Amino acid sequence: MPIPSLRVAILILIAALTPSAALAVARPFTGPAGWEHTIGTTQTSAQPRAQETWKKSDGEQLTYLADAGLAFDDMVGQVKKNIADNNMKPTVAKDRTCAGRRAYEIELALGPSIVHQIIVDDAPGVTKVTYVRAQGTPPSVEVGTMFDTYCAS
Numbered sequence: 001m002p003i004p005s006l007r008v009a010i011l012i013l014i015a016a017l018t019p020s021a022a023l024a025v026a027r028p029f030t031g032p033a034g035w036e037h038t039i040g041t042t043q044t045s046a047q048p049r050a051q052e053t054w055k056k057s058d059g060e061q062l063t064y065l066a067d068a069g070l071a072f073d074d075m076v077g078q079v080k081k082n083i084a085d086n087n088m089k090p091t092v093a094k095d096r097t098c099a100g101r102r103a104y105e106i107e108l109a110l111g112p113s114i115v116h117q118i119i120v121d122d123a124p125g126v127t128k129v130t131y132v133r134a135q136g137t138p139p140s141v142e143v144g145t146m147f148d149t150y151c152a153s
Contacts, residue, residue: 027066027099027122027127027150029052029064029127029129029146029150030146031052031054031062031064031146032054032056032062032140032142032143032146035054035055035056035060035062036054036055036056037052037053037054038052038053038054038055039051039052040052040053043066043068048067048068048069048125049065049066049067049068049069050064050065050066050067051063051064051065051066052064056140058134058137059133059134059137060131060132060133060134060137060140060143061131061132061133062129062130062131062132062143062146063128063129063130063132064127064128064129065127065128065129065130066122066125066126066127067125067126067127067128068122068124068125069125070125070126071123071124071126072102072104072119072120072121072122072123072126075119075126075128076104076119079104079106079119080093083106083108088108089108090106090107090108091107091108091109092105092106092107092108092116093105093106093107093108094106096118096151097151098118098120098150098151099120099150099151099152101120101121101122102120102121103118103119103120103121103151104118104119105117105118105119106119109135112134112135113132113133113134113135114132114133114134114135114137114139115130115131115132116130116131116132116139116147117129117130117131118147118150118151120151129147129150131143131147
């Protein structure tokens, strides 16, 4: 994997793990049935972050992160800057709405993986749903339906 791709992957990971300060009420996300489900953190007044992960035996992974301490414009600006700085060529990079809220959708190759992410403005805060699969693996129809359902409600 080229160094710039590694840098983008690391920066995206750091952004996902940044501590937060205030509590937003995030909409819950229902992950795929039959995948291994792990609850990393549950959002409370003392812990303004929720994180859940679903993994499939073939290596596919879906992560839901709601964080009241992140700002939508800052998060999207950071993603766009990282992509520009590292000359990445996303296959999807667009503004959209998700359940009537501002959102940004991106899909790009990072090393041997395809990363598809929707970032939703849950002011105050951000919700990110990230789907990762191996290059050459077709996208899960079930996950695509979940993205559509989540953003339609």
